[in-house]
Amino acid sequence: MSAVLDRGRTVGRALLVPAxxxxxxxxxGGLVIAFSDPxxxxxxxxxxxxxxxxxxxxxxxxxxxxxxxxxxSLGSPSALGRxxxxxxxxxxxxxxxxxxxxxxxxxxxxxxxxxxxxxxxGWVGFTxxxxxxxxxxxxxxxxxxGGAAWGxxxxxxKAWTGAHEVIxxxxxxxxxxxxxxxxxxxxxxxxxxxxDPISQPVAESAxxxxxxxxxxxxxxxxFLAVAAVLFVWWLLGRSTLGFRMKAVGxxxxxxxxxxxxxxxxxxxSMALAGALAGLAGTSNILGRPSYSLTGGYYSEVGFDAIAVxxxxxxxxxxxxxxxFLFGVLRAGSTGMQAATSTPVDIIVVIQALIIVxxxxxxxVRAIYRVRARGxxxxxxxxxxxx
Amino acid sequence: xxxxxxxSGPPPLASAGVDEAGGPSAARRLGFGIATVVLGLIAxxxxxxxxxxxxDATFVFVRGGEAIEIPDLTFPARTVALVLGVVIxxxxxxxxxxxxxxxxxxxxxxxxxxxxxLLAWAARDDTINIIGLLDGSLRRAIPLALGALAGVxxxxxxxxxxxxxxxxxxxxxxxxxxxxxxNTPWVGLLGGVAVGALxxxxxxxxxxxxxVDQIIGGTVIxxxxxxxxxxxxxxxxxxxxxxxxxxxxxxxxxxxxxxxxVVGPLLFDNTIYVYVMFALVAGLTWALxxxxxxxxxxxxxxxxxxxxxVGINVLRTRYRAVVLGGAVAGFAGTWFTLDAVSGxxxxxxxxxxxxxxxxxxxxxxxxxGAFIAALVFGFAEELQGRLALLDTPLPSELLLMTPYVxxxxxxxxxxxxxxxxxxxxEPYTTG
Numbered sequence: 001m002s003a004v005l006d007r008g009r010t011v012g013r014a015l016l017v018p019a020x021x022x023x024x025x026x027x028x029g030g031l032v033i034a035f036s037d038p039x040x041x042x043x044x045x046x047x048x049x050x051x052x053x054x055x056x057x058x059x060x061x062x063x064x065x066x067x068x069x070x071x072x073s074l075g076s077p078s079a080l081g082r083x084x085x086x087x088x089x090x091x092x093x094x095x096x097x098x099x100x101x102x103x104x105x106x107x108x109x110x111x112x113x114x115x116x117x118x119x120x121x122g123w124v125g126f127t128x129x130x131x132x133x134x135x136x137x138x139x140x141x142x143x144x145x146g147g148a149a150w151g152x153x154x155x156x157x158k159a160w161t162g163a164h165e166v167i168x169x170x171x172x173x174x175x176x177x178x179x180x181x182x183x184x185x186x187x188x189x190x191x192x193x194x195x196d197p198i199s200q201p202v203a204e205s206a207x208x209x210x211x212x213x214x215x216x217x218x219x220x221x222x223f224l225a226v227a228a229v230l231f232v233w234w235l236l237g238r239s240t241l242g243f244r245m246k247a248v249g250x251x252x253x254x255x256x257x258x259x260x261x262x263x264x265x266x267x268x269s270m271a272l273a274g275a276l277a278g279l280a281g282t283s284n285i286l287g288r289p290s291y292s293l294t295g296g297y298y299s300e301v302g303f304d305a306i307a308v309x310x311x312x313x314x315x316x317x318x319x320x321x322x323x324f325l326f327g328v329l330r331a332g333s334t335g336m337q338a339a340t341s342t343p344v345d346i347i348v349v350i351q352a353l354i355i356v357x358x359x360x361x362x363x364v365r366a367i368y369r370v371r372a373r374g375x376x377x378x379x380x381x382x383x384x385x386x
Numbered sequence: 387x388x389x390x391x392x393x394s395g396p397p398p399l400a401s402a403g404v405d406e407a408g409g410p411s412a413a414r415r416l417g418f419g420i421a422t423v424v425l426g427l428i429a430x431x432x433x434x435x436x437x438x439x440x441x442d443a444t445f446v447f448v449r450g451g452e453a454i455e456i457p458d459l460t461f462p463a464r465t466v467a468l469v470l471g472v473v474i475x476x477x478x479x480x481x482x483x484x485x486x487x488x489x490x491x492x493x494x495x496x497x498x499x500x501x502x503x504l505l506a507w508a509a510r511d512d513t514i515n516i517i518g519l520l521d522g523s524l525r526r527a528i529p530l531a532l533g534a535l536a537g538v539x540x541x542x543x544x545x546x547x548x549x550x551x552x553x554x555x556x557x558x559x560x561x562x563x564x565x566x567x568x569n570t571p572w573v574g575l576l577g578g579v580a581v582g583a584l585x586x587x588x589x590x591x592x593x594x595x596x597x598v599d600q601i602i603g604g605t606v607i608x609x610x611x612x613x614x615x616x617x618x619x620x621x622x623x624x625x626x627x628x629x630x631x632x633x634x635x636x637x638x639x640x641x642x643x644x645x646x647x648v649v650g651p652l653l654f655d656n657t658i659y660v661y662v663m664f665a666l667v668a669g670l671t672w673a674l675x676x677x678x679x680x681x682x683x684x685x686x687x688x689x690x691x692x693x694x695x696v697g698i699n700v701l702r703t704r705y706r707a708v709v710l711g712g713a714v715a716g717f718a719g720t721w722f723t724l725d726a727v728s729g730x731x732x733x734x735x736x737x738x739x740x741x742x743x744x745x746x747x748x749x750x751x752x753x754x755g756a757f758i759a760a761l762v763f764g765f766a767e768e769l770q771g772r773l774a775l776l777d778t779p780l781p782s783e784l785l786l787m788t789p790y791v792x793x794x795x796x797x798x799x800x801x802x803x804x805x806x807x808x809x810x811x812e813p814y815t816t817g
Contacts, residue, residue, distance in 0.1 A: 032614075032617070036617070036618060036621045036622060037621075038621075038622070038625060038626075106601055106602075106605075108605065157794070157797075157798045160798075161798040161799065163794070163797040163798040164747075164797070166548060166601060167740060167743060167744055167747075167793070167794075167797050168794055168797060168798070170737060170740045171737075171740070171744075171790040171791070171793045171794045171797075172790075172794070173737075174736070174737050174787070174790040175787045175790050175791060175794075178783045178784065178786045178787045178790075179783070179787075181783045181786075182781055182783035182784060185781075185783070303609060303612075306605060306609070307609070310602065342621075343616075343617055343620035343621050345613055345616040345617035345619075345620055346613075346617050347613075348609065348612060348613030348616065348617065349610065349613040349614055349617055351609065351613070352606055352609040352610035352613050352614075353610070355602075355605075355606045355609065356592070356606050356610070359592075359598050359599065359602045359603065359606060360592055360596040360598045360603075362596045362597070363592075363596050
């Protein structure tokens with residue numbers, strides 16, 4: 001009984017900082033919303049004439065924005081379905097960044113791996129004509145392999161030349177954006193009869209099946225994401241490879257002294273991380289109703305993934321929870337923009353604030369005067385030189 | 387240790403590519419030799435055999451208005467590319483075969499000749515203005531060089547600054563808005579510098595006071611800068627477009643010097659950014675390596691505990707260095723909206739802050755090295771822009787990758803040879 005209580009207390013303590021971080025970020029985000037709304041700013045200009053008016057109009061815009069955010073993400077079964085669809089790629093991409101973190105690597109390249117994965121899966125999906133039982137698995141594998149190859153480049157560069165993965169993955173992101181632009185203008189990809197950069201739709205036989213429970217609708221990619229969470233949990237907690245990855249992440253020098261192949265581990269870690277990100281892109285192109293490839297979306301998810309991994313503290317289950325939260329923000333922000341004309345970009349601000357507070361637990365503790373109890377904060381990355 | 391992936395033994399971590407004696411290894415010589423041969427073959431086949439015979443290319447060396455004019459250089463494109471290709475192949479073979487030993491010198495010469503062959507091919511039946519090309523390279527090097535200098539300041543003091551990108555973007559945005567509001571670019575300049583310094587202070591707070599992982603702290607600032615500028619652009623600039631018309635700095639010629647052929651229009655007829663860049667490169671080189679301030683700053687970055695022992699205030703030195711670095715990055719950011727183009731666009735810095743970071747590593751954490759590296763990247767970017775205008779069969783999307791691919795190659799090829807300050811990225815805590 002007390003063991004259960006202890007466990008509950010541990011989980012509670014682990015959730016305290018992220019919860020406070022979320023709260024703080026929402027409060028600061030509210031201030032940003034209030035003070036960037038032109039009408040509200042006019043009211044503040046007459047603050048001394050009508051202080052109540054300024055305050056109430058600020059309160060109105062903030063509460064309306066957040067209410068619209070809530071309603072279009074969790075307010076109804078169909079809204080929940082949209083949130084789950086947003087959660088799927090975020091969870092997979094978040095796992096990608098988290099897995100790399102545990103190996104001592106900072107994978108900023110999830111965006112590029114998503115794009116390459118989605119491009120490969122999409123190409124298989126709309127070029128080939130196969131029965132469903134073969135086509136869907138092949139498209140999924142193609143997406144995972146594409147992402148894995150793109151991720152492995154950064155791992156190999158680090159292993160062989162010492163080039164820091166932060167720079168190489170960012171550069172590979174930019175390269176992938178151009179590749180996508182190029183692909184979407186080529187005859188192999190571009191939808192016939194269209195001038196804008198959009199690909200052909202994926203064939204029926206390669207699409208992820210849709211799940212419908214009453215009003216609640218989402219695609220089977222969610223199950224893929226949950227399976228990936230379990231896989232990463234098993235990999236990191238139960239397998240030899242995972243042990244090696246964590247050892248290299250904790251101390252590459254000691255690991256090499258212990259006879260582990262540090263460079264090979266970097267390559268494998270980045271390939272696995274890339275495969276997860278590739279699947280994130282794949283789940284999107286094979287599952288989301290347009291079933292086609294366009295620019296823009298993937299780079300956003302790639303950067304959200306960093307926030308998801310940090311908020312989830314690089315723990316697979318934590319990542320799933322964080323991905324759901326960010327799915328709520330993503331799904332809700334669209335409704336919020338429609339209802340209150342607060343631009344969707346506000347969620348990027350809120351997300352950045354969440355990471356600041358999560359990454360700086362001392363800062364959150366200082367704000368709320370919570371004392372630190374036991375255990376060091378997890379170290380995520382290593383510096384340039386080493 | 388070797389860099390050859392096929393070599394047995396554990397892969398190198400920190401000192402990749404340098405053997406015990408400190409010189410380049412045999413494997414590295416062979417690798418660069420083969421790379422040089424490949425470049426030569428590309429020049430020979432693609433630029434030489436691939437172009438039509440009997441077509442001339444012309445290089446132009448004037449911008450107009452100079453007192454003394456240098457005549458244009460016209461030559462048969464195919465012949466020149468073929469000759470250059472053969473020379474490069476010979477150089478590479480000599481390097482790989484052990485006849486030549488200066489690995490980077492030979493590779494550099496080979497690369498230079500390759501670029502000449504490329505230009506000859508691109509300019510066949512056409513002209514290329516070499517002065518314009520070099521001038522454009524210098525201009526594009528400005529944000530990279532200044533950003534790298536910001537990085538030098540922070541990292542020499544032991545704080546990794548990966549937030550240069552965010553600082554550039556935020557300063558570009560602030561510069562545009564404040565210059566538009568005040569109707570003069572000078573105010574925009576001040577606004578940008580202030581925002582850069584502010585973000586520097588934020589990075590310093592996160593990494594020094596709250597000992598947040600510095601790479602994560604920097605990434606947070608980057609994401610935050612993208613979010614806030616995009617949000618405010620959508621929220622404010624779209625509605626109030628006159629807040630996004632900052633006007634821009636005009637080139638100021640230096641009397642007499644600007645009349646020198648080639649050098650004059652290139653160096654002495656520019657906006658203040660070029661002059662400040664040169665002043666900062668020279669000034670920082672002196673200050674870092676010849677002044678007491680610089681000695682202390684470097685001591686804090688190399689061995690903070692020793693510095694602390696002799697009475698240097700480690701944390702305060704780091705705070706000041708990072709805030710100053712932020713101010714320099716802020717200054718660089720205003721270049722985007724007050725010089726390059728007049729007005730702010732979402733994500734207009736497009737990764738330049740990260741390329742500046744690569745220039746910093748390429749330049750071995752030295753102001754002059756960083757500046758030269760920035761020139762190389764600026765040249766790659768400008769060359770890509772020029773090639774896109776000329777009649778080349780390469781699709782523009784692929785040409786646009788050039789700066790990023792060059793950055794990867796440079797970081798991969800040279801990072802092992804340059805050494806970061808010993809305490810770079812490590813928080814300093816007493817007790």
